[in-house]
Amino acid sequence: MSLSPRLIAFILAVLIAAISTTFLAFVPNVTTSMLFVVGAASFAGSFGLVLYTIEIIVYREVNKMYRTIRKLKLKDFDISRKSLVRENNPLKRLNDEIFVYVAKKQKEIEELKKLEQFRREFLADVSHELKTPIFAAQGFLHTLIDGAMDDEKVRDRFLKKAAKSLDGLDALVKDLVTLSQMETGAIKMNIERIDLRLVVEEVLERLEKIAQDRKVSFKVKPDNLTEVWVNADGHRIEQVMVNLIENAVKYNKEGGKVIIHFNEEKKHSVISVRDNGPGIPAEHLNRIFERFYRVEKSRSKERGGTGLGLAIVKHILNGHGSKIAVMSKPGKGTTFTFKLDKAEEV
Structure with a gap:
């Protein structure tokens, strides 16, 4: 229970008056009249002195602290001088506000440290990712300039390799631009009614050659589902499906299977992409949606990609008000799942 200055002064004044009259009684x-006069005088004097002392000591310090806060222009404090003065225990109120402020600032500092660490890692990753295709293309071109141009077979082979390196660089820059625009909100989702089943069929046709090279088969379930109407940005959701299915093919075992499964809920369509590949170790699951994060860097490099695919998938789905979940068991495969709003029947 918090005590007001007046109540504290009253209690102390009563105690002082009682002690004074008790000693005087001996x-x-x-x-009796003398005892009454002494008691009344002790009470009145003590009450006034204690109340004045509390007011001076407490509220003078409170006002100093309040003026300091105002000078610092700390907008985090939402308390006014009047509300402090009216408080039974203004020091406690001010202390609580400062504690909340310090806790908030500590959290902000921790976030800034994380962002700084992320910025350093991101710059290092970007530098590395850009350096690799640039140096490769430079090497091939300088070799040609230094005399290999006259050999037709060497020239064609090196030009193709240089072009492939530059194509990879172009894809990386495009993905970086796309991701940056999504994070800043520059790209808005064009939500419309689309048939996701048709989108998946078109994606499977585009990835058929990659799947054949790795002897990976596709399966869409349920078999009798002919259309899946959802509200989404068709182009962006196609990007999502390309990234998820292409990853399921690239990181699957040879002769594996990729299953795209649709499940109908009351207001949503649930889409999952599952493979039966080697899976992802549990310690990596929380980081696979980070930019440039690769579970196995050497194998990922061999299989291509910019390392930004899952980060883009995450941002696209966030733009649709959805989230992507991943489940994986080493040796048994990986499943990515997300939801989209069902479209009304026309």
């Missing part, structure tokens, strides 16, 4: 020839 003095010989003291009358």
Whole structure:
């Protein structure tokens, strides 16, 4: 229970008056009138002195602290001088506000440290990812300039390799631009009614050659589902499906299977992409949606990609008000799942 200055002064004044009259009662020839006068005088004097002291000590310090806060222009404090003065215990109120402020600032500092660490890692990753195709293309072109141009077979082979390196660089830059625009909100989702089943069929046709090279088969379930109407940005959701299915093919075992499964809920369509490849170790699951994060860097490099695909998938789905979940068991495969709003029947 918080005590007001007046109540504290009253209690102390009563105690002082009681002590004074008690001691005076032991003095010989003291009358009741004298005891009453001494008690009343002790009470009145003590009450005024204690109340004045509390007011001076407490509120003077409170006002100093309040002026300091105002000078610092700390907008985080939402308390006014009047509300402090009216408080039974203004120091406690001010202390609580400062504690909340310090906790908030500590959290902000931790976030800034994380962002700084992320910025350093991101710059290092970008530098590395850009350096690799640039140096490769430079090497091939300089070799040709230094005399290999006259050999037709060497020239064609090196030009193709240089072109492939530059194509990879172009894809990386495009993905970086796309991701940056999504994070800043520059790209808005064009939500419309689309048939996701048709989108998946078109994606499977585009990836058929990659799947054949790795002897991976596709399966869409349920078999009798002919259309899946959802509200989404068709182009962006196609990007999502390309990234998820292409990853399921590239990181699957040879002769594996990729299953695209549709499940109908009351207001949503649930889409999952599952493979039966080697899976992802549990310690990596929380980081696979980070930019440039690769579970196995050497194998990922061999299989291509910019390392931004899952980060883009995450941002696209966030733009649709959805989230992507991943489940994986080493040796048994990986499943990516997300939801989209069902479209009304026309």
